[in-house]
Amino acid sequence: MEKIYFEDLPVGAVLETGARTLTREAIVGFAREWDPQPFHLDDAAAEASPYGALIASGWHTLLTAFTLALEARDWSQGSMGSPGMDEVRWLKPVYAGDTIRAVGHVLEARVSRSKPDRGFATMRYDIFNQKDERVAHYSGLHMLRLRPQAE
């Protein structure tokens, strides 16, 4: 896989990830550690909730999409982390057994004014389930090295 740098994420570039199934076991395991709310842990409580059945923590959905995006490219040399993200929205529940994937679009890209060895790319990630329903979206800011001149 080719290592990506700032120049590889121009405005309009699209990143499509692979897909991953959130099993019941994974959903409950994640929730026990990070989001122990009844509708992520317990069938009866989830049935009595607005969701009607056990659902994944929204954090679990986001982290799965983020990890899929990391796996879709080789960010190991280019990525310098992130200053933040905006407009996280959970639109539909992710139920046990659902399979999700993400599509990222570069909305904005600019070289840093103060540190010209790096740039910022704003990527909008849309997260879909196996029925192609959009279940969540967020905009992440990637800080990336410019491609070294020797390459």
Place this chain on the structure above:
Amino acid sequence: MEKIYFEDLPVGAVLETGARTLTREAIVGFAREWDPQPFHLDDAAAEASPYGALIASGWHTLLTAFTLALEARDWSQGSMGSPGMDEVRWLKPVYAGDTIRAVGHVLEARVSRSKPDRGFATMRYDIFNQKDERVAHYSGLHMLRLRPQAE
């Protein structure tokens, strides 16, 4: 601990959490699963990065703060989940051994127009390290049941 409902988070209400130390082991373990970037996993790579030493994934920081906020109240009856969050910012690195805590402020609270059994509270969470430096912040939208009339 008293169960909280929408009415318990009026504009201006403050929620202070306990504190948790992000050990090196926890940072690397989290990163292996969810954010396997070199500066979260490997000392040498982290030293060569802009951060100078191993740092926690920003997701790990957020989830720790979120879990601390869940532990600071009894949300089990009131919480109906969240439609989203905004303006997540990672301001300073969280290094191995740092201890973080969060302070939440209710910025906005409104009863749902379409479903008057519930309301939305926008909470701004500021996350601090053991030196009281702000390391991150985000605004989370909580969807909460109104207190049942029988109580």
